[in-house]
Amino acid sequence: MSDLWCLISCAPCSGAGFAKGLPANAILGATTCLLADLCARTMFAPYVLHTGIMLDMIGGIVFILIVKRHYLAPDKRRAMR
Numbered sequence: 001m002s003d004l005w006c007l008i009s010c011a012p013c014s015g016a017g018f019a020k021g022l023p024a025n026a027i028l029g030a031t032t033c034l035l036a037d038l039c040a041r042t043m044f045a046p047y048v049l050h051t052g053i054m055l056d057m058i059g060g061i062v063f064i065l066i067v068k069r070h071y072l073a074p075d076k077r078r079a080m081r
Contacts, residue, residue, distance in 0.1 A: 032058070 033051065036058060040049040 033055065036054040037051045040051050040054040043049070
């Protein structure tokens with residue numbers, strides 16, 4: 001799910017081409033994994049939470065925001081056109 005977030009967030013900055021988009025997505029994906037690992041280690045200090053669980057929580061929140069923004073509010077998108 002974090003890959004979807006990377007694609008959506010990098011597209012406006014890097015464009016639709018693979019020449020700039022692929023390295024930007026790789027850097028953003030690696031940064032997301034690093035931040036998820038850092039949060040998983042520091043938020044629950046005496047315990048260790050797996051990085052995948054933290055990525056799933058972040059990805060779930062992003063997925064809910066994408067669905068809410070694009071699929072549950074079609075009236076707003078039609079009114080803007």
